Amino acid sequence: MLLEARLEQANLLKKVVDAIKDLVQDCNFDCNDSGVALQAMDNSHVALVSMMLKAESFSPFRCDRNIALGINLSSLMKVLRCAQNEDILTLKAEDAPDVVNLVFESSESDRLSEYDIKLMDIDQEHLGIPETEYSATITMPSAEFQRICRDLMALSESVAIEATKEGVKFSCSGDIGNGAVTLRSHTNVDKPELNVEIALSEPVALTFSLKYLVNFCKASGLSSTVKLCLSNEVPLLVEYTLASNSYLRFYLAPKIGDEE
Numbered sequence: 001m002l003l004e005a006r007l008e009q010a011n012l013l014k015k016v017v018d019a020i021k022d023l024v025q026d027c028n029f030d031c032n033d034s035g036v037a038l039q040a041m042d043n044s045h046v047a048l049v050s051m052m053l054k055a056e057s058f059s060p061f062r063c064d065r066n067i068a069l070g071i072n073l074s075s076l077m078k079v080l081r082c083a084q085n086e087d088i089l090t091l092k093a094e095d096a097p098d099v100v101n102l103v104f105e106s107s108e109s110d111r112l113s114e115y116d117i118k119l120m121d122i123d124q125e126h127l128g129i130p131e132t133e134y135s136a137t138i139t140m141p142s143a144e145f146q147r148i149c150r151d152l153m154a155l156s157e158s159v160a161i162e163a164t165k166e167g168v169k170f171s172c173s174g175d176i177g178n179g180a181v182t183l184r185s186h187t188n189v190d191k192p193e194l195n196v197e198i199a200l201s202e203p204v205a206l207t208f209s210l211k212y213l214v215n216f217c218k219a220s221g222l223s224s225t226v227k228l229c230l231s232n233e234v235p236l237l238v239e240y241t242l243a244s245n246s247y248l249r250f251y252l253a254p255k256i257g258d259e260e
Helices: 010-020 073-080 142-153 210-222
Strands: 003-007 026-032 035-041 047-054 061-063 067-072 088-093 099-105 112-118 136-141 158-164 167-174 177-183 197-200 204-209 225-230 236-241 247-252
Touching: 003 010, 010 047, 010 073, 010 088, 010 210, 010 247, 047 210, 067 073, 073 112, 136 142, 136 167, 142 167, 142 177, 142 210, 142 225, 158 197, 158 210, 158 225, 204 210, 210 236, 210 247
Parallel strands: none
Antiparallel strands: 003 061, 003 088, 026 035, 026 067, 035 047, 047 247, 088 099, 099 112, 136 197, 136 225, 158 167, 158 204, 167 177, 225 236, 236 247
């Protein structure tokens, strides 16, 4: 085996793939000794997905040399749906593989399921994502962000996100009316996952497509909090932090004046 990566819970990969499969159809899982990474743009080149599952997320993890596994995400999702959420998942690939092997072990019984997915040759350029000092970073409950995006989508296709020292305001206007939700910094000692934290170096206001944001929110099941990073004229970063310093990040280009 060239690659062997064992996840205690198949559910983690299932949720990750489910969150990105509507944005990206085919992509490379880049495996090396630091973990499994994925980076891909959606077809319209408006959104970028970046995922990193660090080697520490797996036990054991072995990858003898860098390898790119080109996989169709809907095919992968079909196979992952065969796993129970608590199943242990092991990914295996040989040298110069034409398939990736997925083994699901039941944590409760002696059931062992094994599937092979055919690999694709995907020519994918790797985009360097520049390190950005953001003007505003908002950390909030992921369920709250999902609710705001879904609620405003009923009125409009776009949302303006405005961060000031007063708080963060999500507002939209559409044919049937307008809507706005404002959140202020808020600390809940008993339930820190409900905290809203706003770090601001300067006020920022940008407009984004709600269709994409609602899509990103499919990752809400991966983390109780979400981080939104904003700066004028750069893409919005929506980050879901996973265990062992792993993450799932989405980048979305802002809408420019005429598009709204």
